[in-house]
Amino acid sequence: MKKREKAEKIGASASRPVTGGYIIGGGVRAVPHNLILDIRRNKLIYILLVIVLAFFAVFNYAPMVGLLMAFQDFSPERGIFGSEWVGFENFVNFFSGPYAGRLIRNTIAIGVLDLVVNFPAPIIFALLLNEIHEKYFKKTIQTISYMPYFISAVVACGLVMDFTEAGGPISVLVANIVGGESVNLINQKQNFWLIYVLQNMWRGLGYGSIIYLSALSSVDQELYEAARVDGAGKWKQMIHVTLPGISTMIIMMLILRMGAVFSVGADKILLLYSPANYEYSDVINTYVYRMGMTQADYGLSTAVGLFNSIIGTILLMTTNAITKKLTDTAMF
């Protein structure tokens, strides 16, 4: 009882402005924090916290425990604590198996191509759009270019299949350009990579430019004025004012994308690929899906998935560290 009164007294007399009726900054710092007291006073907050934590425990942390399956000959009947431990056998089986090479090659090829094409594309689009000052033209281009984002992945991939098969609009167009008959494009070797990346571009170009456009609009106009007075042309203004103005945003997006290079999503490829083009379309995540969900080889698919997410996390951390060193901009 005494302690409580004391805490309240100190809290009330603290110099820091009182915000809310809860733990008051000054008071907390003046006396050692008392967990029991805090819980008693803020029951509701702790109840709500438990709900939030329970959610993350079940749907995010429990699966991390499930990663132990990667080191087991997992059987669902015996569960994660009853299954036989096999060490790194699943990893060894994967890397010495026939598919590891092509899976890693396809994942890197698609991931890197997607990064190289679809990371700068929205930036260039935003820069171009930013040069246009005719309001209605700009607005129309924006509205139309955001539209494909609202076409679902299923529909977009369905259209890709229709458009690239023999007689489809894209296939006919390609046949007109390179000559010859219109043929099914998606099964022709590396074409799959290009088609996947272009499909992503179609859906993501406009939508991806939104954040750059808003970053561009917050660049100080007086800097342009100053540059102009100093005799800088439009090109020099772009190099010395515009790009530095949005560089933070560009770096943040780059870090996020680097983390995703290796985790080429299964959802769209699962729709687009077929056994006829597995040689070039099968990536790590689709393999994880097939092994785990259709072949029920849980240990192997968990091991492959774990390998994939470790690489992804390393890439994210590395990019973050590099950009921190070079530019002082970082996510964390």
Add this chain to the structure above:
Amino acid sequence: MKQSKLNRVTPSRALFLVIAVIILTAIAVVCFIPIWHVLMASISDPTQVNVSKGLIIAPLERVDLTAYSMILSYKTLWSGYRNTIFYIILSCALTGVLTVIAGFVFSGSRFYYRNTFMLIISFTMLFNGGMIPTYMVIRSIGMVDTVAAMVVPGALSVFNIILMRTSMQEISGALEEAARLDGANDFVIMFQIILPLCKATFAVIMLFTIVMKWNDYMSALLYLPTETGLYPLQMELRKILFQSSQEITSSSSVSNATVYARGVEYAAIIVSTLPILLVYPFVQKYFVTGMTIGAVKA
């Protein structure tokens, strides 16, 4: 007049602007043409669509709604539609409540350990268990083949929590203090004082949830292995677009079903996509706000 000297359009600048307009127009055309093609094909005679090559810019010969009458009689597409709307309503309710709760806990000075726990939660953005372990967890808690599997697992996301928390932190503490002096408890403060001031952020989170659920087919693919009656719209579309649409055409008592397949596919796409395409221009500005705060604060 002085102004115009600084802003004057040099010949090279004019050339640049012309090229920029051409490129931007080309991009807009490329974005729009496939949608237009589908729309025009869907209102053409399906048998003609089946044999036509290349783009369809105008209805072939005449407007023909056969494909739409076929799709109307295709029951499972409509049950998918109904399921998706049901999942969207449930997801919005659950995501709304949980995100507001989490935002409330982690914003302001209400909770002493907020940064520690925020860190624990944020870690899940960096690293996760992946597809199969998550599936095993969902299976072991008995959610597979239930409505819950379609709604609960993605209901709370770190990204949304950060959005909500940032927006709540911008509200002056004085307001909350005043309400507390008037005897308001936490629930009153959370839902009647703070939430109304975060309406814009809340709307953004709802929109993201709606679009995500509308497009989602992976959770059905993973978590509804046998319960096809619960399939959302996208799963039904996947059946129509990627398996065979003969099922639909044969169910509407037409002989020679395959010639109608393409037209029916396109009608299904229009029926399932047009609503969202018509609504989105009106809520476009919310997406822009959402993307912006998300990118700056996350």
